[in-house]
Amino acid sequence: MTAQIIPVQTFDLVVFGGTGDLALRKLLPGLYQRFRDRQMPADARILGLSRRELSDEDFRSQVRGALHEHVRADDLVPDEVEQFLGRLSFLSLDATGSKGWPELGRWLADSAERVRVFYLATAPELFGPVCAKIGSEGLVTPETRVVIEKPIGKDLASARAVNEAVGAVFEERQIFRIDHYLGKETVQNLMALRFANALFEPIWNRAAIDHVQITVAETVGVGNRADYYDHSGALRDMVQNHMLQLLCLIAMEPPNAMDADSVRDEKLKVLHALKPIRPGRVDQVTVRGQYSAGAIEGKAVPGYLDELGRHSDTETFLAIKAEVETWRWSGVPFYLRTGKRLAQRASEIVVQMRPIPHSIFPRDAGEVRPNRLVIRLQPDEGVRLYLMNKDPGPGGIRLKNTPLNLSFSETFKVRYPDAYERLLMDVVRGNQTLFMRKDEVEAAWTWCEPILEGWRQSDEGPEQYGAGSWGPSSAVALMVHDGRRWVEPGT
Ligand code: BG6
Numbered sequence: 001m002t003a004q005i006i007p008v009q010t011f012d013l014v015v016f017g018g019t020g021d022l023a024l025r026k027l028l029p030g031l032y033q034r035f036r037d038r039q040m041p042a043d044a045r046i047l048g049l050s051r052r053e054l055s056d057e058d059f060r061s062q063v064r065g066a067l068h069e070h071v072r073a074d075d076l077v078p079d080e081v082e083q084f085l086g087r088l089s090f091l092s093l094d095a096t097g098s099k100g101w102p103e104l105g106r107w108l109a110d111s112a113e114r115v116r117v118f119y120l121a122t123a124p125e126l127f128g129p130v131c132a133k134i135g136s137e138g139l140v141t142p143e144t145r146v147v148i149e150k151p152i153g154k155d156l157a158s159a160r161a162v163n164e165a166v167g168a169v170f171e172e173r174q175i176f177r178i179d180h181y182l183g184k185e186t187v188q189n190l191m192a193l194r195f196a197n198a199l200f201e202p203i204w205n206r207a208a209i210d211h212v213q214i215t216v217a218e219t220v221g222v223g224n225r226a227d228y229y230d231h232s233g234a235l236r237d238m239v240q241n242h243m244l245q246l247l248c249l250i251a252m253e254p255p256n257a258m259d260a261d262s263v264r265d266e267k268l269k270v271l272h273a274l275k276p277i278r279p280g281r282v283d284q285v286t287v288r289g290q291y292s293a294g295a296i297e298g299k300a301v302p303g304y305l306d307e308l309g310r311h312s313d314t315e316t317f318l319a320i321k322a323e324v325e326t327w328r329w330s331g332v333p334f335y336l337r338t339g340k341r342l343a344q345r346a347s348e349i350v351v352q353m354r355p356i357p358h359s360i361f362p363r364d365a366g367e368v369r370p371n372r373l374v375i376r377l378q379p380d381e382g383v384r385l386y387l388m389n390k391d392p393g394p395g396g397i398r399l400k401n402t403p404l405n406l407s408f409s410e411t412f413k414v415r416y417p418d419a420y421e422r423l424l425m426d427v428v429r430g431n432q433t434l435f436m437r438k439d440e441v442e443a444a445w446t447w448c449e450p451i452l453e454g455w456r457q458s459d460e461g462p463e464q465y466g467a468g469s470w471g472p473s474s475a476v477a478l479m480v481h482d483g484r485r486w487v488e489p490g491t
Pocket of ligand 1: 218237238
C-alpha cells in the first residue's frame with residue numbers, strides 16, 4: 001500500500017526561536033517535506049520570530065540554506081523549495097518585552113478561524129512568560145494550540161511550575177508537549193507490533209519474559225551543547241522522557257482504543273507502577289558514567305571534562321534497573337541504558353524470553369538459547385525474532401540460534417519521515433496521542449527525583465568510560481549480578 005497523504009486543515013504557525021537550531025534543523029525541513037507531499041495546504045502560513053532584525057527575504061535565504069543542509073538532495077526540488085519559502089515571513093519580536101507583539105497581533109488578525117499554532121522553540125525558561133504574553137495580547141482562539149519541547153522542568157517542582165504557567169493560558173487539549181521519540185516510525189510500530197498481532201499478548205508477561213533491555217546509544221558527544229547538557233545529564237536528557245516513554249509502550253496494558261486519552265491513561269499507569277528507587281538504593285540499581293578521551297570510528301575524540309573545560313559530576317551515561325510493580329511484570333526487570341560517545345549509534349529494545357523448561361536434545365546438539373525479540377528503533381530499523389532451528393544437513397540434530405529478520409528498509413521501500421513531520425501535522429490535526437500529558441510528565445519526574453537525590457547524597461561520582469566503549473564496567477556488573485548480560489545492538 002502506498003502512503004496515504006491526507007491534507008490537514010490550513011493553519012498559521014508561529015515559531016518562537018524561528019532562527020534557532022531546532023527550527024532550522026528539524027521544524028522547517030519537516031514542514032518542507034509535508035508541503036512537498038501536499039499535506040501542508042498551499043495557503044498555510046509560517047511566521048518565524050526572533051529578536052534579530054531580519055527581512056522576510058533574509059529569513060527565507062537562511063531557511064533555504066538550512067533545507068540544503070538538512071534535506072536529502074533528491075528531495076530538494078527548486079520550484080517546490082521556492083513555493084515553500086513563499087509561505088514564510090519573519091518578525092522581529094522580544095519574547096518578554098513589548099517589541100513586535102502589536103505586529104504579531106496584526107499578522108494574525110484576519111485569520112481567527114484558522115488553526116493557530118504557537119511553537120515555542122525557545123529556552124524552557126521562556127515557556128511561562130511567552131504563554132502569559134500570548135494570553136495577555138489576546139491571541140488565543142478556540143483553535144489555538146501551543147507546542148513546547150523538553151526539557152519540561154528540571155525536577156518535579158519546576159515541571160509543575162511550567163505546567164501551571166502554560167495551563168493558566170491554554171486548556172490541556174491545546175497543549176502539545178513534544179517527546180520526539182514518540183514521532184519516530186519505529187516507536188509507533190511498537191503499538192502495531194503489540195496490538196495488531198495476536199501472537200505476542202499471551203506471552204507478554206512474567207510467565208514467558210525474563211527481562212527487557214532498552215538501549216539508546218549515541219556516538220555523538222555533547223559538543224557545543226555542553227552548557228545545556230551539564231545542567232541536565234542523561235537522566236534528565238534521555239531517561240525522564242524518551243526512555244520512560246519507550247518503557248511505557250512496552251509495559252502498558254492494551255488501551256481500549258488508539259485515542260489520545262486511552263493511550264495516555266495506560267502509559268500513566270505504568271509510570272505510577274514503577275518501583276520507586278529510594279536514595280539509599282540508588283547505588284545498587286543505577287550506574288552513572290562520564291566519557292573520557294577515546295576514539296569513535298577510528299577518530300580520536302576528547303573527554304567530556306576537556307570539552308566542558310571544568311570539573312563536573314554530570315553523567316553522560318546511565319544504566320538503571322527499573323521494576324514495574326504489576327501482576328503482569330512482577331519480577332521482570334527493565335534494564336535501561338543510554339549514553340553519549342558509545343561504540344555505536346543504535347537504539348534497540350530486547351525482550352528476552354525465559355528458557356525452555358526441559359531440553360529433549362542431547363548435549364552435543366548445542367545450547368538451547370532462550371528466544372529473544374529485538375526491536376531495532378534506529379538506524380537499520382527492523383524486528384528480529386531469534387528462534388532455535390536445526391542446522392540443516394546430516395550428522396544428527398545440531399541446534400542453531402537464528403533470527404527471523406524483518407528489515408524495514410528491505411520490506412517497506414519508503415522514505416522514513418522525520419519524527420517532527422508527523423508530530424507537526426498531529427498538532428494541526430489536534431491529535432494528542434503522541435504527546436505527553438501533564439500528569440505523565442509529572443509522574444516521570446516523581447520517579448526520577450529520588451534518583452537525583454540519591455546521587456546528591458552519594459560519595460561517588462560518575463565512573464569514567466573511554467569514548468567508543470559500551471560504558472563503565474559497573475554497567476556490565478549490574479547485569480552480571482543478576483546472572484544476565486547486555487545484548488550488544490545488532491547481535
Ligand atoms: C534529545 C536529547 O532529546 O534526543 C539529545 O536532548 C539526544 O541529547 C537526542 O542526542 C537523541 O535523539 P535521536 O532522535 O537522535 O535519537
